Amino acid sequence: MAIEAPKPWFPLPAPVSPETEAARRGERIPTGVPDFDHMTGGLPSGSVVLLTGEPGAGHPEFALTSAVHLMLRYEDPELHRYYLGGTSGKFVYPSNVAYLSLSRSREQVLREVEGSFEPTYHRVLISHLRFHDLSPAYFGDSVVPASWAALSSGLLAGSTGEPADPTTPLKAIAAALESDGPSNLVLLDSLTDLVVRKGTDPDDLAMLVKGLRRRAKEWRGIVYLLLTKGVAAPTLEQTLYDSVDGVLSFSWTAGVNRSHRQRQMVIERFMPVLAHVPYEHQGRFVIRVSALNGLVTTQYERV
Helix, strand or coil, rough: CCCCCCCCCCCCCCCHHHHHHHHHHCEEEEECCCCCHHCCEEEEEECCEEEEEEECCCCCHHHHHHHHHHHHHHHCHHHHHHHHHCCCCECCCCEEEEECCCCCCCCHHHHHHHCCCCCCHHHHHHHHEEEECCCHHHHCCCCCCCCHHCCCCCCCCCCCCCCCCCCCHHHHHHHHHHCCCCEEEEEEEEEHHHHHHCCCCHHHHHHHHHHHHHHHHCCEEEEEEEECCCCCCHHHHHHHHHCCCCCEEEEEEEECCCCCCCCEEEECCHHHHHCCCCCCCCEEEEEEECCCCCEEEEEEEEC
């Protein structure tokens, strides 16, 4: 009589992809922001990070600084090591920068970088930029004239990739992420555009971010989502906070003993990062933005 092999009490685990297994081994990606990497050890690969802040407080500059300083590893290794500030670890690196824009063209973004930072930033970004102009999907059913959102000419021209499928902005974002998310640093500019757009369902937006958080673990890159504080309804803003791996919050502050405002950054929520920050430094990162070095942290303040 044939004897059956004993059946396991619990279902056998599904096969794990090499990318997910690598993430489980603790691989991290440096941000390239001086001092921040030394303090935190970088970010876990596959993380979806919400960068939220007051206007001008530094969250877009953080994302661009991170993108350029990481790409310097391929363009200027010595300068890349300088920005790491001696930080070492079991780092993995994105291959390129995937920039998803809902309302701006490639030329507009590059012109802003060129006018804000020293020439190396512009040159490095051009070399590694994979730009997705999603304006047709974003402006498709709005009062904006079609010619303004055309890819071939007009105010918003300039995508280097294929035209976005003008269905819905959320579907266009998902398609672009699936195309260029793997192995790259992704910058989505921005969730604010989605929040203020008539017809964006808050539940659908939250669901997309939750799905992205799950999918990004396979990609071994990093995803930055930009959001201006105070624009989304409080319930949606909190839902987005809870739907990502980590939240870095940027704001302006001014004290009675100061004659000027200063920017500050707080790690609102990011368990694998906060666990590496010494207790005495679990406060505010005072930051500044310069044309020469991008965004840097200058000191720490207890909250």
